[in-house]
Amino acid sequence: MRIFGKVRHRPSASWRQATDRAFTLIGDGRYEDAGALLTRAADMEPWLSESWFNLALLHKFRHDWEQARAAGLRAVALLDRETGAPDWWNVGIAATALQDWPLARRAWQAYGLKVPAEGSPSGPPAGMALGSAAVRLSPEGEAEVVWGRRLDPARIEVLSIPLPSSGRRWGEVVLHDGVPHGERTTVAADGTTRAYPVFDEIELWAPSPVPTWVVLLEAATEADRDALERLAADAGFAAEDWSSSVRLLCRTCSESRMPSDEGDGEHLDPHDHSEPGHPGPLGHRTAGSGSLWVPERECGIAAPAALVRGLLDGWVADSPDSREWRDLEEVC
Ligand SMILES: [Zn+2]
Incomplete structure (x- = not known):
């Protein structure tokens, strides 16, 4: 009563x-x-x-x-x-x-959140400074956890290049749920640990016009690989070395607190691609951890068709002795 x-x-x-x-x-x-x-x-x-x-x-x-x-x-x-x-x-x-x-x-x-008076009152809330987070695309299907930038409490812009199997694209905006399922931690240069929530996607909020390509690189050193990622970013698009940024996690690990390899603010990889079972006591392979550099890299690129070849050619032209590319293919 x-x-x-x-x-x-x-x-x-x-x-x-x-x-x-x-x-x-x-x-x-x-x-x-x-x-x-x-x-x-x-x-x-x-x-x-x-x-x-x-x-x-x-x-x-x-x-x-x-x-x-x-x-x-x-x-x-x-x-x-x-x-x-x-x-x-x-x-x-x-x-x-x-x-x-x-x-x-x-x-x-x-x-109870602070919403700054930025932007138009009839437009989306701006300036809430919610930072980076991870989002689990297609949580009911072939789930993949990728990194993104929070636009507001319910939307993330995807900044990883999702794998071709996901059918999804870099630059998409995703509507996500409020309760996180999992966390990713990174360790900064000064030793402090930061934790980022993993949210579950509810649905695609805005598609991305930028297609995804896969290409095989010969990159003599890590610095050569980094140079391509930087070139793509400077052009306003993205390249991501999937050979080091992708790891497979079972659902239980994916929904728990897991360390991410690099935490320098620029490389918030790896993103996780889910697999059915936990692989025994040794746990999951961590992407690129402590292993020797392998020059052949499978790399994702998010860039318009008119730009992608020029980007790769420009990357090779800057250091022809240590760089090569082949088998470029549009995948999504
Ligand atoms: Zn596991």
Whole structure:
């Protein structure tokens, strides 16, 4: 019973049964049936914030953002806590998916985040300075963890070059969930450890026009390889030495706290490509750790078709004795 808003309203047993059953159905992917039960639960207890929170959650799983926003707004209207409510975070995600930027700002502020007054009030929140993070692309399928830059609390711009198998591209913007699954740690030159969250992708928010290429390099030294990555970055695009940046991790390790090889701020590799099982007591092979340099490198390049050959030729021209390329192929 809610008496002067002081006593917490306790849902009925039938509300609990319907809700528990609905979440079991959600676990089995039976969203339609779960939706019917959660709607019935909301009819039973319309003054209970959780009724609408659960419906908003279901609509988030279904990527039905109009409905997620509507249910989420009903949930937050009934909240009795000030900040830190996941209800507001889910409203922020739905608003971001719908590009309802005034509501997205309101949601992050209500959650307790600082939203600077930068940029246009009708545009996306800017200047939140959330830094780098990792995002797990296609978490339900052939998952791949890549690095990116957080644009706001619900979006990451992908700055790794995803592998061809992912069907994804450098420069995509991804909508992601709020609760991280895993962490990546890096150690800076001064010995301090930094931890970065790994978020699960919900859906592609904005595609990238830049295609992905694979090329075989002969790079006599690591510095030769680095020179190509720098050339590509200076041109506004990217090159990534997959031979050293990719490692395979099982799902359990991927969702735990794992060290990343290099932490100089520029190389936030490796990104992880998931594999089915944990490979025994020795653990996973760490990319490029302490092994001798192998000149032949399989390299990903994200650059327009009109630019990619010129980029590679320019790289060779700077040091013809130590560099070569072949087998350039557009893969995504
Ligand atoms: Zn493992």
